[in-house]
Amino acid sequence: MSATILFLGLIFGAIGGLYAIYGKRSSSTPHLVCGVLLMLFPYFVPSVILTLLVGIVLILIPVGLARGWF
Numbered sequence: 290m291s292a293t294i295l296f297l298g299l300i301f302g303a304i305g306g307l308y309a310i311y312g313k314r315s316s317s318t319p320h321l322v323c324g325v326l327l328m329l330f331p332y333f334v335p336s337v338i339l340t341l342l343v344g345i346v347l348i349l350i351p352v353g354l355a356r357g358w359f
Contacts (some may be wrong), residue, residue, distance in 0.1 A: 290324075291337065293337050294331065294334075294335075294336075294337055294340055297331065297333030297337070297340050297341065297344065298332070298340070300344075301327045301328075301330070301331060301340075301344040301347075301348075302327065302331065304326045304327055304344075304348060305323070305324045305325065305326070305327025305328035305347075306324065306328060308320045308321070308323055308324030308327060308348075308351065309321055309322070309324030309325055310324070310343075311324070312324055313344065313350075315353070317356050319350060319351045320351045323347045323348070323350050323351050326347050327344065327347050327348070330343055330344070330347070332346075
């Protein structure tokens with residue numbers, strides 16, 4: 290595991306923690322699910338590019354649902 294993947298995991302994990310707290314307090318299932326996934330996925334994704342892509346997609350899912358993109 291490279292230092293870049295560890296750093297990205299830290300960043301996405303922090304964002305995931307915020308999403309999970311927000312989702313629990315406001316009863317928003319997409320925020321809660323994406324928050325938990327953001328905290329867990331860096332353990333299973335081996336490359337930097339894939340980590341960035343999956344993280345960005347998971348961050349944008351609740352935003353897109355709230356704004357009506359999906």
